[in-house]
Amino acid sequence: MNKYKLRCISCGKVYEPDEVEYTCPVCGDRLGTLEVIYDYDEIKVKKEDFGKFDNIWQFEKILPISDKAYKTPLHVGGTPYYEHKKLAEELGIKNLFIKYDGTNPTASYKDRASALAIAKAYEKGYETIYCASTGNAASSLAGLSAPTKLKTYIFLPASAPIAKISQLFIYGANVIPIDGTYDEAFDISLKIGEENGWYCRNSAINPYLLEGKKTGALEIAVQSNWDVPDYVLVSVGDGTVISSFYKGFYDFYKLGLIDKIPRIIGVQAEGAAAIKRVFDKGEPFMPDDIETHTIADSISVGKPRDVVKACKYVKASGGYFVSVSDEEILNAIYELSIKTGIFAEPAGATSYAGLKRISEKIGKDSTVAIVVTGNGLKDVKAIESFVNLKKVKPDLNAVREVIKEYENKI
Amino acid sequence: MNKYKLRCISCGKVYEPDEVEYTCPVCGDRLGTLEVIYDYDEIKVKKEDFGKFDNIWQFEKILPISDKAYKTPLHVGGTPYYEHKKLAEELGIKNLFIKYDGTNPTASYKDRASALAIAKAYEKGYETIYCASTGNAASSLAGLSAPTKLKTYIFLPASAPIAKISQLFIYGANVIPIDGTYDEAFDISLKIGEENGWYCRNSAINPYLLEGKKTGALEIAVQSNWDVPDYVLVSVGDGTVISSFYKGFYDFYKLGLIDKIPRIIGVQAEGAAAIKRVFDKGEPFMPDDIETHTIADSISVGKPRDVVKACKYVKASGGYFVSVSDEEILNAIYELSIKTGIFAEPAGATSYAGLKRISEKIGKDSTVAIVVTGNGLKDVKAIESFVNLKKVKPDLNAVREVIKEYENKI
Numbered sequence: 001m002n003k004y005k006l007r008c009i010s011c012g013k014v015y016e017p018d019e020v021e022y023t024c025p026v027c028g029d030r031l032g033t034l035e036v037i038y039d040y041d042e043i044k045v046k047k048e049d050f051g052k053f054d055n056i057w058q059f060e061k062i063l064p065i066s067d068k069a070y071k072t073p074l075h076v077g078g079t080p081y082y083e084h085k086k087l088a089e090e091l092g093i094k095n096l097f098i099k100y101d102g103t104n105p106t107a108s109y110k111d112r113a114s115a116l117a118i119a120k121a122y123e124k125g126y127e128t129i130y131c132a133s134t135g136n137a138a139s140s141l142a143g144l145s146a147p148t149k150l151k152t153y154i155f156l157p158a159s160a161p162i163a164k165i166s167q168l169f170i171y172g173a174n175v176i177p178i179d180g181t182y183d184e185a186f187d188i189s190l191k192i193g194e195e196n197g198w199y200c201r202n203s204a205i206n207p208y209l210l211e212g213k214k215t216g217a218l219e220i221a222v223q224s225n226w227d228v229p230d231y232v233l234v235s236v237g238d239g240t241v242i243s244s245f246y247k248g249f250y251d252f253y254k255l256g257l258i259d260k261i262p263r264i265i266g267v268q269a270e271g272a273a274a275i276k277r278v279f280d281k282g283e284p285f286m287p288d289d290i291e292t293h294t295i296a297d298s299i300s301v302g303k304p305r306d307v308v309k310a311c312k313y314v315k316a317s318g319g320y321f322v323s324v325s326d327e328e329i330l331n332a333i334y335e336l337s338i339k340t341g342i343f344a345e346p347a348g349a350t351s352y353a354g355l356k357r358i359s360e361k362i363g364k365d366s367t368v369a370i371v372v373t374g375n376g377l378k379d380v381k382a383i384e385s386f387v388n389l390k391k392v393k394p395d396l397n398a399v400r401e402v403i404k405e406y407e408n409k410i
Numbered sequence: 411m412n413k414y415k416l417r418c419i420s421c422g423k424v425y426e427p428d429e430v431e432y433t434c435p436v437c438g439d440r441l442g443t444l445e446v447i448y449d450y451d452e453i454k455v456k457k458e459d460f461g462k463f464d465n466i467w468q469f470e471k472i473l474p475i476s477d478k479a480y481k482t483p484l485h486v487g488g489t490p491y492y493e494h495k496k497l498a499e500e501l502g503i504k505n506l507f508i509k510y511d512g513t514n515p516t517a518s519y520k521d522r523a524s525a526l527a528i529a530k531a532y533e534k535g536y537e538t539i540y541c542a543s544t545g546n547a548a549s550s551l552a553g554l555s556a557p558t559k560l561k562t563y564i565f566l567p568a569s570a571p572i573a574k575i576s577q578l579f580i581y582g583a584n585v586i587p588i589d590g591t592y593d594e595a596f597d598i599s600l601k602i603g604e605e606n607g608w609y610c611r612n613s614a615i616n617p618y619l620l621e622g623k624k625t626g627a628l629e630i631a632v633q634s635n636w637d638v639p640d641y642v643l644v645s646v647g648d649g650t651v652i653s654s655f656y657k658g659f660y661d662f663y664k665l666g667l668i669d670k671i672p673r674i675i676g677v678q679a680e681g682a683a684a685i686k687r688v689f690d691k692g693e694p695f696m697p698d699d700i701e702t703h704t705i706a707d708s709i710s711v712g713k714p715r716d717v718v719k720a721c722k723y724v725k726a727s728g729g730y731f732v733s734v735s736d737e738e739i740l741n742a743i744y745e746l747s748i749k750t751g752i753f754a755e756p757a758g759a760t761s762y763a764g765l766k767r768i769s770e771k772i773g774k775d776s777t778v779a780i781v782v783t784g785n786g787l788k789d790v791k792a793i794e795s796f797v798n799l800k801k802v803k804p805d806l807n808a809v810r811e812v813i814k815e816y817e818n819k820i
Contacts (some may be wrong), residue, residue: 036764053463053488073492074751077514080485103485105514105751107787146751153813158801163573166790172748188809196813276754338582341484341515341556352784377517377787380576387579391568394590399598401558403563403606406584 006034022387034207050222053078056215063202074105081223091359095367102375104268109373110140116212117201125201142171145383155189161379183303202237204305217248229369235350236266237299239310246313264319267354269294276321285311298347324353343376416444444617460632463488466737466754468624473588480532484515491633501769505777513787519783520550527611538607542599545574552581571789593713612647614715627658639779645760646676647709649720656723674729679704686731696720708757734763753786
């Protein structure tokens with residue numbers, strides 16, 4: 001007997017895991033993304049089972065894998081959860097926590113999903129795995145699959161940040177840099193993957209990715225000593241990460257380990273706010289495509305795949321969507337760095353930009369967590385406007401002059 | 411009463427902590443770097459006190475700080491320690507472990523030292539802290555001091571990798587990019603720091619940095635369940651990190667928690683092997699300066715400061731020094747990435763290059779740990795020869811052609 005089943009987010013039809021590979025055959029790829037559902041009565045877990053910095057496999061009883069699954073030995077998850085009293089005070093909220101996922105093996109949140117995808121590829125007997133990605137899912141899949149026997153193909157826009165692209169090559173992946181958008185790379189990858197019989201690690205299409213991603217929420221529950229925040233803010237591209245936060249808290253809520261599900265707030269870049277648009281139009285949550293313009297490459301998605309789930313889950317949590325400008329995102333990177341020492345990539349700081357927008361509305365009695373999904377080292381070009389590399393001669397007087405300038409500025 | 415004293419590595423004179431700030435006044439800056447010495451009978455610790463992924467402050471009883479010290483809330487240390495059976499087999503050794511410090515807050519080993527430097531700057535009442543650095547100590551100090559009240563000045567060669575330089579600016583440090591070498595930046599910084607009354611976070615000069623760095627060795631002891639490796643390989647620039655490995659194991663050995671000190675092997679770049687040269691010449695270990703040429707910027711040091719300590723400690727451990735070419739370093743980055751999923755910066759992969767050189771000599775009965783000191787994302791330019799960004803039209807047939815090429819290659 002399987003420990004889980006799959007259910008279509010739109011029509012609600014329930015499948016056994018071996019009946020369907022990716023999405024609901026009735027509703028199709030975008031409306032028919034699947035949820036992994038469990039019989040919570042059958043899952044025996046208690047609070048003491050979990051450690052604050054252990055990797056994601058500590059949650060294996062609540063993951064759709066078997067005991068014998070291939071579990072990457074790389075330390076995925078167990079990332080820091082920082083409290084910031086001073087920043088909370090400045091923002092006029094009761095307390096602020098930052099879940100920082102830049103310390104994952106390939107330096108982004110996406111490692112949580114890739115770990116599951118690789119486990120599933122092994123279980124299902126595939127020899128090749130592929131994905132389309134804005135960059136982080138790509139480098140993550142390449143890194144986690146590198147030491148395995150799997151062959152890896154990566155489709156991504158050639159405009160992705162050079163650090164992310166460099167990771168792909170150094171991990172030995174087969175790279176297809178598409179001279180186009182993420183959305184184009186996505187559609188092409190699906191066709192190519194299907195005709196070659198490869199396993200698909202594409203956002204939303206593969207129902208198990210969200211289950212890997214939900215471990216971020218599970219960790220927040222453990223790291224907050226089971227007293228979860230009132231609000232969790234997450235940046236949104238395809239809609240899977242944000243959905244996974246609801247799902248993680250939902251699982252622990254159904255298992256009786258936490259007594260509420262936080263309100264989930266999705267933060268999008270103004271130039272790539274497809275899901276916010278759908279959410280604001282209201283039910284039924286029908287996909288909507290747009291052209292994108294934003295420096296936050298990781299969430300530069302015009303044709304998001306997990307629209308229905310993201311909207312349904314956010315609504316169920318009592319949350320909503322907000323969008324922020326590129327200028328707000330850049331300022332958020334800088335402010336987060338100097339105030340907390342956390343250097344985030346643009347999409348990573350987007351959640352903080354969103355919090356600055358809504359902190360007044362959230363109010364002084366609420367505890368808030370923001371999720372920083374990627375390390376700033378993944379895209380240093382994005383912050384080049386902050387860098388002023390004026391060389392100084394190796395001469396004491398020249399140096400003294402520069403110091404005088406700094407001291408006068410301060 | 412102080413829980414520790416300071417002792418000159420050359421003349422052996424012992425000082426109380428408030429008697430001397432940086433180095434032995436008798437022996438000077440390079441011969442007279444200081445050791446922090448403890449009365450081990452007074453330190454009450456047991457194996458059960460320590461967790462595998464906790465941050466460095468879990469070791470506070472064996473650190474030269476008071477109970478009330480400022481302890482950075484950023485998660486420094488508690489980094490992964492990976493076992494690699496397959497790679498060990500390939501190398502013909504009994505077992506291989508990799509201590510990976512690329513997951514520290516600013517993505518390098520140096521965070522361990524900066525944490526101590528900042529604690530000491532607070533304790534001593536300084537308002538400004540500074541350092542000269544090849545890049546990682548700089549970005550580390552900038553990141554960890556950003557959320558504090560300290561003002562920060564950074565001296566580094568303007569040729570440092572752009573990612574490291576970008577970190578400085580986004581953390582709001584006052585940056586002095588010297589149009590010269592690390593060694594020039596170092597000497598200038600000392601003079602400027604002294605005339606301004608700033609606190610010095612320069613390698614070796616400040617005796618407390620090594621104590622922060624030694625937490626890497628302490629973690630290896632904890633993470634190996636107190637059965638420490640026979641050999642530990644570390645890349646070497648100024649000589650402080652390698653000295654810290656000996657010191658960490660020595661502390662735990664004297665405290666009775668481990669039953670041997672591993673042989674410490676220093677790995678230098680052939681184009682920057684100043685300490686190896688001194689070691690090979692033999693005692694007395696007198697500093698020797700050279701011009702440097704290597705892609706491993708973090709260890710591109712021609713005038714190393716901790717020569718005496720590095721040589722004495724390595725000798726005491728029964729270890730030695732080895733040097734590797736830039737080509738070996740580049741190959742080591744690639745091999746480490748594809749075989750383990752760990753992407754290292756050049757200096758980080760240098761330890762692995764060293765292991766490949768000496769694995770036969772080490773032999774099949776030995777357990778070895780290598781230390782990977784920095785994340786590859788810190789210097790993606792170093793690996794640009796591996797990157798082949800040939801754009802592909804967003805067209806199915808164009809993509810099929812590229813895949814055919816990949817498949818024929820495999």
